[in-house]
Amino acid sequence: MPDGVLPVLDVRDLTTVFHTRSGDLHAVNSVSFDLHAGELLGVVGESGSGKSVTMMALIGLLPSPPAVVRSGQVLFGGHDLLTVDKDTLRAIRGKRIGFVFQDPMTSLNPVFTVGFQIMEPLRKHMGLNKSAAWTRAAELLHLVGIPDATQRLKDYPHQFSGGMRQRVMIAMALACDPEVLIADEPTTALDVTIQAQILELIKALREKSGMAIIWITHDLGVIAGIADRVIVMYGGQVVEQAPVAELFANPRHPYTRALLKTVPSVHGQRAARLKVIEGQPPILRSAPDACVFLPRCAHGFGRCAAENPQRRAVGVGHDLACHWDGETEDG
Amino acid sequence: MVDTLAEPPPPLVQVRNLTMHFPVHGGLLQRRVGAIKAVDGVTFDIHRGETLGLVGESGCGKTTCGRAILRLYELTGGSVHIGGTNIAEATPDQLRKLRPAMQMVFQDPLASLNPRMTVASIIGEPLKEHTRLDKTERLARIHELMDQVGLNHDFANRYPHEFSGGQRQRIGIARALALNPQFIVCDEPIAALDVSIQAQVVNLLEDLQDRLGLTYLFISHDLSMVRHIADRVAVMYLGRIVELAPRESLYSDPRHPYTRALLSAVPEPDPVLAARRNRMILTGDVPSPAHPPEGCNFCTRCPQVMDICTTIDPEFREVEPGRFVACHLLTEPKNNQQGSLL
Numbered sequence: 001m002p003d004g005v006l007p008v009l010d011v012r013d014l015t016t017v018f019h020t021r022s023g024d025l026h027a028v029n030s031v032s033f034d035l036h037a038g039e040l041l042g043v044v045g046e047s048g049s050g051k052s053v054t055m056m057a058l059i060g061l062l063p064s065p066p067a068v069v070r071s072g073q074v075l076f077g078g079h080d081l082l083t084v085d086k087d088t089l090r091a092i093r094g095k096r097i098g099f100v101f102q103d104p105m106t107s108l109n110p111v112f113t114v115g116f117q118i119m120e121p122l123r124k125h126m127g128l129n130k131s132a133a134w135t136r137a138a139e140l141l142h143l144v145g146i147p148d149a150t151q152r153l154k155d156y157p158h159q160f161s162g163g164m165r166q167r168v169m170i171a172m173a174l175a176c177d178p179e180v181l182i183a184d185e186p187t188t189a190l191d192v193t194i195q196a197q198i199l200e201l202i203k204a205l206r207e208k209s210g211m212a213i214i215w216i217t218h219d220l221g222v223i224a225g226i227a228d229r230v231i232v233m234y235g236g237q238v239v240e241q242a243p244v245a246e247l248f249a250n251p252r253h254p255y256t257r258a259l260l261k262t263v264p265s266v267h268g269q270r271a272a273r274l275k276v277i278e279g280q281p282p283i284l285r286s287a288p289d290a291c292v293f294l295p296r297c298a299h300g301f302g303r304c305a306a307e308n309p310q311r312r313a314v315g316v317g318h319d320l321a322c323h324w325d326g327e328t329e330d331g
Numbered sequence: 332m333v334d335t336l337a338e339p340p341p342p343l344v345q346v347r348n349l350t351m352h353f354p355v356h357g358g359l360l361q362r363r364v365g366a367i368k369a370v371d372g373v374t375f376d377i378h379r380g381e382t383l384g385l386v387g388e389s390g391c392g393k394t395t396c397g398r399a400i401l402r403l404y405e406l407t408g409g410s411v412h413i414g415g416t417n418i419a420e421a422t423p424d425q426l427r428k429l430r431p432a433m434q435m436v437f438q439d440p441l442a443s444l445n446p447r448m449t450v451a452s453i454i455g456e457p458l459k460e461h462t463r464l465d466k467t468e469r470l471a472r473i474h475e476l477m478d479q480v481g482l483n484h485d486f487a488n489r490y491p492h493e494f495s496g497g498q499r500q501r502i503g504i505a506r507a508l509a510l511n512p513q514f515i516v517c518d519e520p521i522a523a524l525d526v527s528i529q530a531q532v533v534n535l536l537e538d539l540q541d542r543l544g545l546t547y548l549f550i551s552h553d554l555s556m557v558r559h560i561a562d563r564v565a566v567m568y569l570g571r572i573v574e575l576a577p578r579e580s581l582y583s584d585p586r587h588p589y590t591r592a593l594l595s596a597v598p599e600p601d602p603v604l605a606a607r608r609n610r611m612i613l614t615g616d617v618p619s620p621a622h623p624p625e626g627c628n629f630c631t632r633c634p635q636v637m638d639i640c641t642t643i644d645p646e647f648r649e650v651e652p653g654r655f656v657a658c659h660l661l662t663e664p665k666n667n668q669q670g671s672l673l
Binding site (some may be wrong): 045162164166191193196200203218220222223248258260262263264265266267268270273274276278 | 387388389393462495497525526527528529530531533535537552554556558559582592593594595597599600601602603604605608610612613614616617
């Protein structure tokens with residue numbers, strides 16, 4: 001990255017713990033990353049790897065209790081989002097940082113029309129009056145590719161299909177021209193043909209508005225097609241970060257390598273047998289003092305059990321948290 | 332081996348013109364006002380020991396099709412022969428005797444396992460119902476099944492919530508295997524699982540097929556996983572099969588425009604390939620199965636739609652040995668000139 005260009009969003013050392021009845025759960029452990037203007041950052045990981053919780057924590061959407069942000073800084077527009085007062089946070093959330101949730105059925109309110117829900121941020125944050133907000137809402141619906149936009153504003157969420165609802169969610173997130181859009185598995189619940197439509201839409205919108213996007217997914221195919229840079233999460237930690245081409249061409253962390261091999265392809269070579277990662281993702285009852293991937297790792301050695309690896313740079317924009325030097329080629 | 336010209340063995344499962352309509356009631360008197368045509372005339376065979384993949388988007392009727400084949404619904408029309416018996420017309424007594432040979436693995440392992448039953452009682456229930464094994468024999472069989480699916484049998488007395496998603500799906504598979512079935516309908520068995528766990532379950536299903544000679548109908552929306560596990564693949568759209576072909580020919584040379592669009596929409600986990608691809612983006616949504624369009628079901632979204640498509644329903648026919656397609660582009664060579672220009 002060029003020197004002197006400050007990232008729009010800078011997350012440092014974010015740690016979040018859930019207090020549950022069966023003990024503490026260390027969901028996010030010292031996560032650091034940054035996001036530059038116009039960039040699309042992909043976040044990959046399995047369920048329970050802490051990707052959603054990280055994003056919820058950084059914009060203060062986690063209910064506390066049970067969640068407690070133990071440490072960290074989230075720098076955005078000169079504020080630390082973890083320490084600012086509620087009003088400032090509210091003014092940023094929904095206005096300067098937009099959020100698209102995974103499930104469009106449960107994140108839209110079924111008793112209000114879609115138009116009312118898109119107008120809400122416009123009236124709260126932008127101070128538009130009712131008719132101006134209505135016009136803008138129609139524009140937004142049109143922008144995300146819903147035909148008959150003005151008519152459909154009067155419809156309720158159940159009158160839309162899944163793909164349409166997700167477009168409505170995107171329209172709401174885009175309502176106030178956010179600088180950062182956080183999209184949490186926005187296409188996971190959708191069919192592939194609809195997913196392809198949404199991905200094209202996001203690419204086009206990004207070119208038009210230049211906003212920075214964080215795209216959370218477990219689908220490596222989606223990441224390959226859309227992201228500029230990728231962070232891979234496992235056990236509440238960032239285990240590898242690299243530009244997208246570099247990550248797929250030269251994955252370094254044993255988890256990333258294994259993950260790339262477990263995914264069958266529609267176009268490439270068909271493997272006789274799928275590679276598997278044996279074992280289960282960890283449940284962290286205490287802060288990790290060993291490598292979180294060690295129980296499933298093919299390359300683990302003494303040091304991995306004694307010390308949780310810190311992220312170290314291995315190339316331009318490429319870093320990973322692993323003690324293994326990758327000299328010996330794996331199978 | 333003696334006579335190579337002998338007739339090939341008849342397929343284990345023969346589905347002919349299977350139709351499953353669900354009534355829609357409305358109005359003041361809740362009269363029948365229409366029907367959801369979930370499955371609308373589906374025909375295919377599944378051979379012994381093979382895996383037929385059934386793919387399509389949500390709402391296309393693939394799950395209904397799988398359930399109808401096992402007669403979990405009363406069929407609206409058509410026939411389903413499994414091992415020679417017409418399931419659609421079997422009496423309840425006959426059906427009960429046939430049940431052990433045909434089993435199902437469900438999509439959501441948590442919803443399809445009773446939370447109040449232990450693993451041993453879940454796997455043992457079909458044995459209790461259909462066999463005369465005594466308690467010790469039953470327990471021995473439960474342990475054997477748990478070994479087969481890779482579950483530690485020390486966990487036999489635990490409850491489903493104590494297991495992870497992948498392990499729960501293994502419990503569901505063990506239950507399906509309990510009565511030595513010939514045919515298993517796997518309804519999205521990996522959809523609820525994480526990427527790294529999906530591969531474990533798919534490998535298990537393949538191992539079991541090799542070892543026990545099972546025949547699968549593998550229902551999934553994941554085209555890349557179906558390419559891995561299936562021998563032949565059927566593509567469904569709005570209650571109909573639009574294309575059925577051996578795996579390699581379907582993926583390398585899809586004939587139906589919908590199959591092409593579907594394959595092109597699958598994200599490629601390789602940025603170099605992904606950038607080079609020419610994606611074919613379909614517009615619009617799937618029409619409602621209560622009011623399917625006139626003519627070809629796909630005509631509202633088809634990029635190569637012709638006049639004939641909006642009036643006449645294309646026939647599902649064999650275009651070359653083993654390949655079936657329902658599309659006017661392939662069946663009407665005279666009208667094809669305008670189509671080929673596209």
